[in-house]
Amino acid sequence: MTGYSLLDLVPVIQGGTVSQALANAADLAVHAESLGFNRYWVAEHHGMEGIASAATAVVIAHVGQATSRIRIGAGGIMLPNHAPLQVAEQFGTLDALFPGRIDLGLGRAPGSDQRVAAAIRRGMDSDGSEFPRDVQELQSYFADDGRTGIRATPGAGADVKLWILGSSLFGAQLAAALGLPYAFASHFAPGLMDEAIGVYRRTFRPSEALARPHVMLGFNVFAADDDAEAEYLATSQQQAFVAIRTGRGIKLPPPVRGYRETLGAQGEAMLAQVLSASAIGGPQKIRDQIAAFLARTGADELMLTSAMFDHEARKRSLTIAAEAMRALSPTRASA
Template sequence: MTALSILDLVPINAGSTLAQTYANSVKLAQHVEQCGYRRYWLAEHHNMPGIGSSSTTLLMSHLAANTTSIRIGSGGIMLPNHAPLMIAEQFGTLETLYPGRIDLGLGRAPGADRATIQALRRSMEATPDQFPHDVVEILNYIEGFGHNGVQAIPGAGQNIPVWILGSSTYGAGLAAELGLPYAFASHFAPRMIKEALSHYRKSFKPSQHLAKPYVMAGINVFAADTRAEAEFIASSHRQWVSGVHTGQPMLLPPPEEGFMERIPANLRWSLEQELAFTAIGTPQDVRAGLLEFLELTQADELMIDARIFEPEARRRSYELAAQSIADKLN
């Protein structure tokens, strides 16, 4: 059996406000909680038009306060931007406020450009082993061992699941070595998924955190009552990604009929490669796409990303996705 979860970059719609954006995320979290989704994760990005989740832990607290059972997490915290102690304390605070509902997903990319990294007061000169060192430091804080005589208060001794996020064999190897669950970013970086998941499963070392490998894989899903409608609502996501590819990041634009047919062939090819794992269409189409992806990855959990302009259409898409494979969900 498989679980379904959600990744939300908190897309800021063109013509909307941040207050409306955050209200939309609350409504989405409440809706998918009722649909049976297991987790609702937020992604840390900085200096990115169209993404409102830069203050990840603050938004996590807001969403947790407005839901009752769905797990709220980071997908992920970009660890180069933060001191491990601060992350342990912040997530310790969240776990204290919302016990049994907080996940800590960690990534090794900064999620920002050089100027933004400098504005975050972080260094570009981190050593190659800094990420694993910082992950272990966080684990030590959470497990109550501390680091150099320093304890995370709150944080020490709390049950906060730590995930490694990645899109290559590097993160897969680290997750396997530490015996942690692994989330692969196949919704935008699909190229190395087979190698990474194979490496993780073959190299996994059981730990106090996890007895056997646990894989979550990302996929884009756009579901609607008709194929044409699904293609239409997916065009906002595709336009936004194309803006990143062309160096023109934007607010999430309204859907545009025939967008993919009008763009240059090389850009269309790039989008098709990046968004290769996308289930789109009617519930029957989406079911087929999700089952094919599950067959490929043998994932224990799927994390769905979908930047859809109309909030109601976005909620409906997630609802249809869950309904389409309800018989496969635990």
């Protein structure tokens, strides 16, 4: 009864181009749709040469044109970077283009370092402390309730499903207070996952948007036809994580055999912690690791993610993951 969805950071590989990354995104979304994924999300990141989804609403429209049924959206839009009215207009436009298919996950991080954040905002007057107010302002535009005195066009009355994103307890508390579904970024920041899930479920208040808590957890999957190949393919993402954690974002590199053995104890410990919400292996190992994660968390939905240098290998990985999810949850939940 656990749903499964896909987060795509639209990776730009070493030797590749943004155009290629965007073409791959559309192809991956079509593939995910054919496999029964609930939703396909892209995330707002800035100033990162290995991620091509900075203009998030534009990428969603690109993917929407290639697909017909799968829900599409942002996981997420970093709301402190934007005026809520502009977000309402952008996602109201997406809803008009792709009715009933648009999700809008909202985060309060900048999606970049402070230097890039300042360039986006032209000043740091807007910050995460205003996030709850901005979420409610955005809700008002979509509800067209007149509270702001401004009618968003497009946007007023749009059927956009809002989510709160987070990697700490703040987002869990806000999602519970507003009665919204909650997505936790356990695929790269798993430290507070269990505590955040508990806070959200204990304090959830039903709303017109959602009658009961709905938890979606980020989860990395690197699957192949055998364990050794999966371990090899996963090293591209591992190299990228290490680069980001050491302050140097890179384009997605090709995989390297034996990469983790080169890291040393400190690097290995960091990577093991960051990627603790992950499954790496052949079909049986993937199924077992996902089952263990679901048993631990009781997640209503998994947001599967991974980056692989080879596009066709990544599609095969998604196929194996979807087969595992269907085997574990013959009747899937959807929010």
